[in-house]
Amino acid sequence: MRRLVPAIADARSESDSTMNYLRNTWYAAAWADEVSRNLFSREILEEQVLLFRREDGSIAAVSNVCPHRFAPLDKGRLIGDVVECPYHGLQFDGSGACVRNPHPHGCGKIPPRARLKTYPTIERYGVIWIWMGWKTPDPALLPDYGWLEQPETYREIHGLCEVKAYYELIVDNVLDLTHLPYLHEGGLGVSKKDLEVENVEDVNEGDTYWCKRWSNGIAPSPDFMRFNPILAEFKCDKTNYVRWNAPSHVAIMPNYWKSGTDREHLTNLHIATMLTPAREGHTWQFWSLARNFGLDNDPLDEIMRKAARVGLEGEDVDIIEAQYRNMGTSDLFSLKLAALPGDITPTRVRRALQRMIAQEQAELAEIASQAHEVETEATA
Amino acid sequence: MRRLVPAIADARSESDSTMNYLRNTWYAAAWADEVSRNLFSREILEEQVLLFRREDGSIAAVSNVCPHRFAPLDKGRLIGDVVECPYHGLQFDGSGACVRNPHPHGCGKIPPRARLKTYPTIERYGVIWIWMGWKTPDPALLPDYGWLEQPETYREIHGLCEVKAYYELIVDNVLDLTHLPYLHEGGLGVSKKDLEVENVEDVNEGDTYWCKRWSNGIAPSPDFMRFNPILAEFKCDKTNYVRWNAPSHVAIMPNYWKSGTDREHLTNLHIATMLTPAREGHTWQFWSLARNFGLDNDPLDEIMRKAARVGLEGEDVDIIEAQYRNMGTSDLFSLKLAALPGDITPTRVRRALQRMIAQEQAELAEIASQAHEVETEATA
Amino acid sequence: MRRLVPAIADARSESDSTMNYLRNTWYAAAWADEVSRNLFSREILEEQVLLFRREDGSIAAVSNVCPHRFAPLDKGRLIGDVVECPYHGLQFDGSGACVRNPHPHGCGKIPPRARLKTYPTIERYGVIWIWMGWKTPDPALLPDYGWLEQPETYREIHGLCEVKAYYELIVDNVLDLTHLPYLHEGGLGVSKKDLEVENVEDVNEGDTYWCKRWSNGIAPSPDFMRFNPILAEFKCDKTNYVRWNAPSHVAIMPNYWKSGTDREHLTNLHIATMLTPAREGHTWQFWSLARNFGLDNDPLDEIMRKAARVGLEGEDVDIIEAQYRNMGTSDLFSLKLAALPGDITPTRVRRALQRMIAQEQAELAEIASQAHEVETEATA
Ligand code: FES
Numbered sequence A, B, C: 001m002r003r004l005v006p007a008i009a010d011a012r013s014e015s016d017s018t019m020n021y022l023r024n025t026w027y028a029a030a031w032a033d034e035v036s037r038n039l040f041s042r043e044i045l046e047e048q049v050l051l052f053r054r055e056d057g058s059i060a061a062v063s064n065v066c067p068h069r070f071a072p073l074d075k076g077r078l079i080g081d082v083v084e085c086p087y088h089g090l091q092f093d094g095s096g097a098c099v100r101n102p103h104p105h106g107c108g109k110i111p112p113r114a115r116l117k118t119y120p121t122i123e124r125y126g127v128i129w130i131w132m133g134w135k136t137p138d139p140a141l142l143p144d145y146g147w148l149e150q151p152e153t154y155r156e157i158h159g160l161c162e163v164k165a166y167y168e169l170i171v172d173n174v175l176d177l178t179h180l181p182y183l184h185e186g187g188l189g190v191s192k193k194d195l196e197v198e199n200v201e202d203v204n205e206g207d208t209y210w211c212k213r214w215s216n217g218i219a220p221s222p223d224f225m226r227f228n229p230i231l232a233e234f235k236c237d238k239t240n241y242v243r244w245n246a247p248s249h250v251a252i253m254p255n256y257w258k259s260g261t262d263r264e265h266l267t268n269l270h271i272a273t274m275l276t277p278a279r280e281g282h283t284w285q286f287w288s289l290a291r292n293f294g295l296d297n298d299p300l301d302e303i304m305r306k307a308a309r310v311g312l313e314g315e316d317v318d319i320i321e322a323q324y325r326n327m328g329t330s331d332l333f334s335l336k337l338a339a340l341p342g343d344i345t346p347t348r349v350r351r352a353l354q355r356m357i358a359q360e361q362a363e364l365a366e367i368a369s370q371a372h373e374v375e376t377e378a379t380a
């Protein structure tokens, strides 16, 4: 695949494997607190992206590869809002323009090809979101992680790890909660018994897919009572919803409500997972735990961070990386597998994503054929 | 290649490189003492095999890959004679059958594809032998390592190492003993002089290939006198036979006999090497040293184990791995090499194995073409 | 590509990637002080080369791969001027001839294919130069590093490192000195200001390419005054010439001359870099620093060695390896890049080398087609 639409330069030609990614969509590029006045780069969809904050705090995201001779710009210097290449000193601003050629021979003119590819970004929910496609970026396509902007109601911790697997396996993991009491010692609040009695509904609202699990009039699990002792005093309704938005943004929301009320909440926990493919078989996993209790309980942060390390970065990642090695492909549907009820939402989501990618590729082929016609006419 | 014959499910399609392996034959899967009530997996002919003992001590060998979503079963639990998948809890018995689906939605029925591929095994000579082919397993094809079942006559130590080379190079090494005084300091009882005077005969009895070396009326080597001081008292005949059985099972039998007797033995040493390809360029080397002397000499075990570490796992493996890197292929005959007399049996054995693999592939092609005819008729 | 011309045996067939190398030319195989009475091997142009000194001090360079079964000869023994294979003891002399087969069965005759490929070498400038081609080696093609043979005038230190990049990127680095004040803290005596005012001329004399930079009537840089305090007393002319000879031999010569004189030198520093491809993406970088001052200043050696480690083996190699990873190819011209004035000589040199390689390949194709005709006639 060659990118045809962007007018901006892209020194590195893209491999065919980029056809596996949805491009006109938002990916998490970094936690907002990772991007500062230091040059910082991350591989995203097989492109090297340089991120920094301008002096006014706004975010710049440009290619990390100098169009002169491929030097990595993050090894250079940030001077005001300008990046100086570490190798021969070309200077670029956050719009990708080369603003200085320090070499006077040849008149010090800016070479025409000295432009960096730029990436639209939005800073939202404590995340820098990046748009890797060719269409006009659409903020309405951002998934809703509203609780990450309500510090008065939710206290949050977050982290990042690299998983050596294709991102869809991580999406499967989150969307099929039947794994909780098997993979995780203690079950993260879900026992094998719980699984058997709960109600399940797999639904979608447009492109938002849900797997909703709930039980009414139950005693809360001992794990959650430990996190939030108030639970011990009530009979509860429990909901455990998971949600997916394209391309790879999920949330698990295990919540306890006071039984018999109109969802008066007792304990809400929101686990967000945003996945960003680095390259084939390497995925950045951004995770966040937000709770509506213990808002001034500092030690609880560390307890929850440890739980995330053990469960999410440990047990889940171990099994997901082993799955990926065992599959030997990222195409699950090419393999004949046994099906279980927990697969319903993961399977729908995989198919929805496939449809989106196929449609995007079709649009791209259309653009390419039009470009070809124009060229043919021009040379006729 | 797709396996056509087995009725049992095989989630992972096999690559063409499996054409390089003989399949309807026995491989050493594990030392018997490696397989217990703990789940244990090993890669064999590019397949992940799970091994465990049932409560009655019998061996179960099934695919280690869960047919639901590729989780590695050895990370799960053994409950009685049943393996529980670590990810979503499907349970399988040693016959590969799924015996429990704990997820009640969808009625908790066993999904039709929830079957594990199984592998026939035999426990013999302290080894778990595994049959990787599609034909009925034939115990008569087991090589004869009878001395490993005669504890009253032979004392044995054994080990296992992974060699980063194609297994045929290790077979070559064992079958051509002219390397002994060159590669091994001290020559493991064989001097350059010995090589020059000994008799050599390369013969086969059916599919068993021998290279027989012998000398009559000689003084035993100092190495062997150290192992077994009784040797100092006699003039000896020495035999040093090596033997190959398909696919990759060899033995070296350096023995001293009382000269002039009808093979009254003084010192018999039997070095067995069983090779099991893990994947291209990775081989499991099972080795065993059995001696008919010093049966109650505990310290001699450690002396012999150290000799195996230095010689067999050290010097031999070093040179074999370097050969493999230098060859850049596993097909020796595609390269024009200088020939030496020691190559006779290794070369015959390579050709015999090639014939067996070619014949097996031809049978498979025949089966495939018949299957195609049946299909064509069925749809006509 | 198959080598057609050499009569000597070459056990390992060469891959197509060898088309990327100029072959009928000299490469640095080793520093002269690396080659001794110990067997020593190095990968050069994807071939394993064994180097040793004969008893008379002359150099032998032969294939390190035994033509019997690919054992690496450097693990064997040097007996007089003869190498004994570590595996089965064939003996070879430095002319590649097998001089002893110790195995009497089959009469101990030398097997016809038991020959090692040999490589012509020259010992010059403290370097063992090796000829990897099929034509008669031509000493006139040696680049001129004459100062490395003038110990009364120049004191020298040298080193060697492996760079994980294609060698042409290292040539680019040396030939384009505009990187000095950007990549190297302190600029190795060149400030950004210096770059702006100096004169530049890109010229070639036959196949020797120069980029000449000079400034007249200037104050020497503080770095150089530290190395050689005498500079503080004069107004200077400065020349900083870089030179390339095929295939990958360069020199940087930053020199200060007494202003107004006919090049009476004050400080001459000659930095030689000889590059030898090991294989795709792996290059041996031989470097040498020779100075015409401080000839009896021992501590200055260590100061200069440290500068080489930080600058040449550190900063330069870091950026070059990152360039190579970012390029994803060794073919710079297949990528559309921004051009700067410093690229002139590097680009000319890349094109000159491409022409030489293309011409060599054409000659080889011609030879191959003639060989084919001869064969056709012979079988007609
Ligand atoms: S590589 Fe960036 S200026 Fe040369």
Ligand code: FES
Residues within 6 Å of the ligand: B066, B067, B068, B069, B070, B071, B085, B086, B087, B088, B089, B090
């Ligand atoms: S992967 Fe085994 S039950 Fe799901």
Ligand code: FES
Residues within 6 Å of the ligand: C066, C067, C068, C069, C070, C071, C085, C086, C087, C088, C089, C090
């Ligand atoms: S490999 Fe060198 S003599 Fe056999």
